[in-house]
Amino acid sequence: MPNLLEVVRNPIAYIAARWTPTQRTVQRAALTALVLSVIIVVSGGAVRLTGSGLGCDTWPKCSEDSLTATSEMGFHGAVEFGNRMMTWVLSAAVGWAIITVRSAKPARRELSRLAWSQFWLVMANGVIGGITVLMKLNPYTVAGHFLLATGLLTVTTLTWLRAREGDSPPRPLVGKAIKQLVYVLTAVTALLIIVGTAVTGSGKHAGDSSDVPRMPFDWKTVAQIHADLAWVVVALTLALWFVLRAVDAPVGPKHRIRDLFLILMAQGAIGYVQYFTDVPEVLVAAHLLGSTAVWIGVLRVLLSLRERGLPQSGESASGDTGTTGDTEADTGTKAGGDTETAGETEASAETEAAVPAPARDGERESAPQQAAAPSPSPTPSR
């Protein structure tokens, strides 16, 4: 018989005390939240692209007299209200992620924090979405809404990637110079996405058929800046690809940067075609999906630069190889030739040699590759 007081006081702790999910369950819950955070970006885009932004003309109710969309509100009402309902599906996925992560044994505090940040970001985005409606689709709040959704995507991606690896101190797989180049890549990609929202904000897809104010930029100029930034991102990605090959880096970072390059090619092609064909809705929607893929791709590159061992669990991942996110066969020595400094702990040479090296995601590549790097210092810097 459940102790009702205990359940009511802290239902998550109650479940966590009685249930231990497998690693696979934790990873699936994290992946579900990630997939839904991608879907909500595209479904939000569908609201704008079908001109349904004011399909429900107020918030939190759909209209002054109705909580939900009614048949008189027609297609636009159904699309807008459908997107609002999507928030609840996303919230359920985030709730599931919080419960599974919190119930994992041994406790994973960082993962719990990430899962809870998802919750707060969903709440914040619900409110910004409401403000967007109340401000009659002001283009700056529309942009803020998209960027906050990208913030949620960041956290769901990090949760998923962290769920696939353990909590041992990060062990760098590449040198400092490469790491810094990836930081630059991440920052320029973020800027590219921000400028993308300004292209949209000054473009024709305002989200409603009525007169919605636009950002006061020349659309062609801002689209040109956006495309130039995309080229910088492509150039940085190519440079990283060559450098990682030159230093014989582990396969994890090499594969992640290759994936990113391919995604960028597809996204860039969509971008140019939509630019030259008067931004048809279907291509804009594909470009939105592409922007989530680019950002996930960049975060995967970022986290592939170090490894954190295997996730520990009382229960096995039933059939999983049990390897971590990007540890793959890439557990050789640090590539890039220079030594890591503060902020990341380096494992001892013994630990390093002992890290298992099976590939994941169907990749089983050659044995760890030895890069021309000095042996890392055995002294933890943190």
Ligand code: HEM
């Ligand atoms: C390759 C990396 C690229 C990324 C990550 C990216 C990302 C984005 C993002 C996030 C938006 C704003 C979406 C929104 O606020 O709803 C956007 C809009 C846009 N992008 Fe890109 N973009 C890329 C490349 C390009 C290229 C090469 C072009 C070519 C000119 C382009 C053309 C556009 C246009 C025209 C819009 C406005 C669409 C509209 O009016 O709704 N993009 N992009």
